[in-house]
Amino acid sequence: MEKYKVLDLPYAYDALEPYIDKATMEIHHDKHHATYCTKLNEAIDKYPELFTQTVEELLQNLDSVPEDIRPMVKNHGGGHLHHSLFWQMLRTPQENNKASGELLNKIEETFGSWENFQTEFNNAALTVFGSGWAWLVLEAGVLKITKTANQDSPVTLKQTPLLGIDVWEHAYYLKYQNRRPEYITNFWPIINWGYVSELYLKNK
Numbered sequence: 001m002e003k004y005k006v007l008d009l010p011y012a013y014d015a016l017e018p019y020i021d022k023a024t025m026e027i028h029h030d031k032h033h034a035t036y037c038t039k040l041n042e043a044i045d046k047y048p049e050l051f052t053q054t055v056e057e058l059l060q061n062l063d064s065v066p067e068d069i070r071p072m073v074k075n076h077g078g079g080h081l082h083h084s085l086f087w088q089m090l091r092t093p094q095e096n097n098k099a100s101g102e103l104l105n106k107i108e109e110t111f112g113s114w115e116n117f118q119t120e121f122n123n124a125a126l127t128v129f130g131s132g133w134a135w136l137v138l139e140a141g142v143l144k145i146t147k148t149a150n151q152d153s154p155v156t157l158k159q160t161p162l163l164g165i166d167v168w169e170h171a172y173y174l175k176y177q178n179r180r181p182e183y184i185t186n187f188w189p190i191i192n193w194g195y196v197s198e199l200y201l202k203n204k
């Protein structure tokens with residue numbers, strides 16, 4: 001049975017500098033993400049037939065996961081999926097970084113303007129209490145900005161994550177300490193809108 005695994009970053013550890021520093025990326029990817037994946041595999045080792053499912057499938061049908069490993073799958077499966085997506089949602093900094101084409105139209109139509117979208121997304125990220133994520137998701141064809149606590153997954157709520165920002169302190173504390181607002185502002189130049197757009201077009 002093929003176990004779940006952490007893929008290498010699609011860029012160098014320092015590719016997101018100066019907005020996300022190399023040391024944070026090393027610890028975040030090699031330690032935090034790796035631990036989620038290891039613990040997910042340890043849980044699934046008890047029911048190896050579940051390795052035939054993708055981590056999305058496990059989280060979509062959390063109720064059918066055996067009860068004794070359900071919290072592990074929720075937390076570590078969520079952690080593994082969210083980080084696997086997160087690395088791809090980022091890229092080297094770009095000036096005037098913004099969605100384009102069909103996704104931009106949909107964002108403007110849904111949120112009134114690009115600026116309103118940014119404000120709403122920033123507010124969601126700022127107001128996650130404690131550890132969690134803010135998301136742009138697609139739910140039944142509708143774009144929504146949401147938040148989840150810990151590693152609870154939009155996927156469990158039948159939503160498709162298009163963009164997520166990790167606001168666990170491990171994502172920013174080395175560089176920003178308690179300055180979450182600054183981390184959120186500095187997230188915008190490093191969003192990989194090409195990837196987000198691909199997710200949108202595939203799932204709309």
Ligand code: MN3
Pocket residue numbers: 028032083166168170171
């Ligand atoms: Mn994280």
